[in-house]
Structures are given as structure tokens and as C-alpha cells.
Amino acid sequence: MKDLLHPVSLSVAVLGFLCMLRDVPARRRDPATLALTAVFALSGLSFLFSITPMWAYLDSVLGTVNIAVPLAQGCVIALIACQQVVLTYWGSPPEHARRRARAWLGAGLGVIAGLLVLFALLTPSAPRPLDFTLYYAHDNVYAAYLTLYITAYTLGELFLARACWRLGRRNGHGPVRVGLRIVAIGATITLGYSAVRIGNVIAGFFHASLAAWEDFAWICGDIGAILTLTGWLVPTISDQAQSAWYWINQHLSHHRLRHLWLAFHSVAPEIELPVDQLDHAQRRRSRSIGFKLYRRATEIRDGRFVIRQYLDADVRRRSQAHHKARGLKGEDLDAAVTADQIIAGIAARARGDRPAPDRLTDFADADRDISKPMDDIDALLAVARRLSREPARAPHRERASA
Template sequence: MKDLLHPISLVVATLGFLCLLRDVPARRRDPASTALAAVFLLSGLSFLFSITPMWNYLDRVLGTVNLSVPLAQGCVVALLACQQVVLTYWGSSPDVARRRSRRWLGAGFAVIAGLLVLFALLTPSAPRPIDFTLYYAHDGWYAAYLTLYVTAYTIGELFLARACWRLARRSTRGSVRVGLRIVALGATVTLGYSAVRIGNVIAGAFDTSLADWEGFAWTCGDVGAMLTLIGWLVPTISDQAQSVQYRIKQYRCYYGLRPLWLAFYSEAPEIELPIDRVDRAQRRRFRRISIRLYRRAVEIRDGRFVIRRYLDAAVREASEAHHRARGLHGQDLSAAVTADQILAGIAARAEGTRPEPDQLTEFADSERQTSRPMDDIDALLDVARHLPRQPARAPHLERVSA
């Protein structure tokens, strides 16, 4: 059972670690993110050390029989401490979190040190990757070793389940609430593993065996661990999904603004911001879609400024009448009128004809409120949607200017 479930759990832990690793550089000053990445790394190592081929390989390379046991279980104790660090930083102030985190990490290292000492006192034997616990169940030192490990494991999982339920009730983010409840469920399931291991200690004292319960123990341990890892991943996956959606939106906005940008660039190419003098490192930054979108919006705003002196009130009035007749109103009306003003203003600048001072006007969408950066992009997109793919003068405006 162990060699069937551990590889699956190893894959889950590895994928989760790689998913979190993407955000670690950007959040290197966030102890919770670092501790959460450590949880997945340590979990993956614990499963890796326990798989029979790796167990036998470590025995040959390190020259110590069954060393995978303290290595794997030491990783488990460490990840239990790291999980508490994550919850402490999520639910407490930084100063309080730092103090509590030191206590949890200190307790974890103390337990690991105790496990290593007790393991060194065990009687050497042949490799036992499958039935290690059953084989050593009657050894007094192993009973002490298993008691220490199971006690730390059970306390860690109980604290984890309790803290996750409490923090989930306080969280305002839906993905965090769901993730923490899944973690709590996984921690509860792993208590089945604890129960069997406690039973191993008691059975050893009475010269009996719980061999028939080994499959149940590994199932509870692995299924609970997988649920815990999945629960920790839910907020991260939700954040990254939103980030991907936002980036896709940025790409769509960037290409959606192209007709509007081309309309200005065809008449006023000087709006294009030069980057030929920027060094290579900065030039790589300019290739990011967020910078490219911001740059395009700035260039369009510069283009609007260029033709602002060519906006004719008669053109605006005729455009408003035309689009009102089509049933447009509100922001749709102002965007359509602004698009007509842009085309007429570009044509007027190309011909060198400017309206009289008393005939000058503003863009129809000049009073639109844009409190956020993407609001400004949305306003420009509304105008771009009313432009033809190739810059051209609107037929009804030609009649007005004539």
C-alpha cells in the first residue's frame, strides 16, 4: 500500500512546490510564503525517502540500514512546524508571529534531535522498507522512538485542524476559507494513521501485532496528506488563476487598442515613445505586457492631446445627433462620438485646417470618471470599438464638414 500511495503523494507535493516556487522570489520577504513552500518540499522528501527503491538506495549509499525512517519522519515533523508558521503569520501580527514561529521551529528541531538519538540506539538489522514498524514493534527503544514521533505528529495535526477551522471562520477570502477547511479535513484524516501507530506501541507491550491495520494506516496518512497539500494550494491556485486572467485581459486590451493607436500613429508618429536608448535590462522590462499596455495607453493619450486643437463643435453635434438616432446613450454614446471626433480631428490636422476658437470643443468622453488604471484602458477600448480597422473619415462627418 505504501509504495502505491507514496508516489501519488510525491507527485502532488512536487507539483505544489513548483506552483509555489513561481511566487517565492516575488514574496521572499514573506515568511509565510517561504514556510508554505518548505511544507511542500519537506512533504515531497518524506514520501520520496519512504519509497522502497529510494529506501534501498539510501541504505547502500549511506551505509546505515533503514536511515530513511528518521529522514522521512524528520521531514514530517519539520513540515508540521512549518505549517504552524504559516498559520501563525496568517492569523497574528508580525511581532507575535515571529515569537510563536521560533517556538514551533524550536520544538520541531528538538523532536527531530530526539528521533535521531533514539534511532541510533536501535539494534542494527536488515533493510525493512515494507514492515519496519511491525519488525521493531517489540523493541523498547523503538517503542520510545515511535511514541515520541506519534505524539509530535498527533499534536501537530490536532493543532493544525483546530487552527485552520478557527482561521477559516475569520478569513474574508473565499479561496482561503475553502483551502483551510480542506487542510483541516486532511489533518483529521491523518489521525487514523496516528491511531494505528499508537496501537502498534500498545500491541508491542502485549506481544501482539496490528499487521492487518497497516493498509488502513498508510491510506489515512497519504490521503490526509494529499488533502492537506491540496488545501494549502487552493488560495495559491486561485491567486494565480486570477493573475492569468488579468494577464489575458491585458493582452486583449493591448490588441484591442491597436486600431485607435494606428489612427493616431498614421498622422502623428511622434507619439511613439522611443526605447532605443534604454539598456538591455530595461528593454526586457519593456517587453512585459503590463508595460506595453501602459505605454500604448500613454501614446494614445498623447495622440488625443495632439489633435485636441482640431476638435470642431459642429462635428460633435452632428455625431451626437447621428448616434442618438441609432439608439446609443450614456458611455456608448460618448465613446462613439469621441471616435468620430478623433477621425475628423486627424483628417483636419492632415489638411492643416483648424476650427475657429469659438468652435473648439472637448472630447465627448472627457468627463468620464476613471479612478483605476484599468478604468482608463476600458474607456479607450470603448472608443476603439467604434473605429474601423483602417483609419478613415466617417461618411456622415464628411457631409458636416462640407
């Protein structure tokens, strides 16, 4: 059962670790992110060390029989401490979190040191990758070893389940709340593993065996661990999905603004911002889609400024009447009228036909709220969509009125 479940758990841990690595460079000063990354790494190592082929490999390389036991369980104790560090930083002020995090890490190191000392006192004679606990259940030293390990493990999982459930109730961010509750459920399920291991210690004193419960112990341990890792991963995947969608949306917006940009660039090529004057670092940043989108929006705004002096109030009035008759209103109406004004303004500039001062007007969408970062892009996209649909209507009307 162990060799069947551990590879699945290992795969989840590796996936989580790879997902966390993406955020580490940007959040390398965030202790919670670093601790959560360590949780996935340590969890993966604990499962890897316990798989029978790796168990045998470690025995041969390190020259100590069953050395995988303290290595794997040491990783488990370390990841339990790291989970508490994550919760501490998520739920406490930084000054208190640092002090409590050091206490958790110190306690984890103390337990690991105790496990290593007790394991050194054992006298293992042969590799026991499948039944190590059952084989040594009657050994007093191993009883002490298992008691220390399972006590730390059980207390850690109890603290984890309780803290995650309470913090999840206080957190209003959906993915974080859902993730914490999944972690709490997973930690609760692992207590089935704890119960069997506690039973192993008690059964040893009565010269009894819980061999029939071994599969149940591994099922609880692995399923609980998988749920716990999945819960920790939910907020990260949610954030990365939002970041990926934002990145895709920036590419789409950059492409959709091309038609509008070309319209201005065809009559005012000077709006194109020079890139060859940037230094090496600035050029590297200029290759990012965020910079390209910002640059395109800025150049379009410059283009609007260039043709603003060619905007005729009569064109705006006729365009408004036309689109109102088609049922447009609000921001949709302003975007459609602005698209007509742009086409008419570009044509007027090409002819050198500037309207009289009393006929000058502004763009219909000039008063649109663009206080948020993407509001400006959304406003330009609304105009670009209308410009693509009706590229010749406004110039035709202006020629008719000239």
C-alpha cells in the same frame, strides 16, 4: 499500499513545490511563503524516502539499514512545524508571529533530535521498507521512538485542523477560506494514521499485532496529506490564475489598441516614445507587456491631445444624435461619439481645417472616471472597439457639412 499511494502524494507535493517556486523570488522576504514552500519540499522528500526503491538506495549509499525511517519522519516533523509557522504569520501580528514561529521551529528541531538519538539506539538487522513498524513494535526503544514521533505528529495535526478551521472562518478571501478548510479536513483524516500507530505502541505491550490495520493507516495518512497539500495550494493556484489572466488580458488589450494607435500615429508620428535613449535596465523593463501596454496608452493619450484642437462641436452633436437614435447611452454612447470625433479630427488635421474657437469642443468621454489602474485602458478599449466598427462614418459626415 504504501508504494501505491506514496507516488501519488509525491506528485502532488512536487506540483505544489513548483507552483510555490514561481512566487518565491517576488516574496522572498515573506516568512509565510518561504515556510509554505518548505512544506511542499519536505512533504515530497518524506514520501520519496519512504518508497521502497529509494529506501533500498539510501541504505546502500548511507550504509545504515532503514535510515529512511528517521529521514522521512524527520521531514514530517519539520513540515508540521513549518505549517504552524505559516498559520502563525497569517493569523498574528508580525512581532508576535516571529516569536511564535521560532518556538514552533525549535520544538520541531527538538523532536527530530530525539528521534535521531532513539533511532541510533535501535539495532536493525535487515531492511524493512514495508513492515518496519510491525517488525519493531515489540522493541522498547522503538516504542519510545514511535511514541515521541506519533505524539508530535498527532498534536501537530490537531493544532493544524483547529487553527485552519478557525482562521478560515475569520478570513473573507474566498480561495484562502476554502483552502484552509480543505487543510483542516485533510489534517483530521490523518488522525486515522495516528490512531493506528498509537495502537501499534499499545499492542506491543500485549504482544499483539495490528497488521490488519496497516492499509487503513497508509490510506488515512496519504489521503489526508494529499488533501492538506491541495488545501495549501488552492490560494496559490487562485492567485497565479488571476495573474495569468491579467497577463493575457494585457496582451489582448495591447493588440486591441493597435488600430487606435495606428490612427493617431499616421498623422502624428511624433507621439511614439523613443526607446533607444533608455539605459540597459530600462530597456529590459520595456520588453514587459505591462510597460508596452502603458506606453501604448500614453502614446494614444498624446495623440488625442494632438487632434483635440481639431474637434468640431457640430461633429460631436450630430454623432450623439445618431448614436442615441441607435439606442446607445452612458459610457457606450461616449465611446462611440469619441470614435467619430477621432476620425473627424484626424481628417481635419490632415486638411489643415481647424474649427473656429467658438466651435471647439472636448472628447465625449473626457469626463469618464479613470481613477483605477485599468480604467484608462478600458476607456481606450471602448473607443478602439467603436473605431474598428465604423471607420468611415465621422469623416463622411464632416465632409458633408464642410
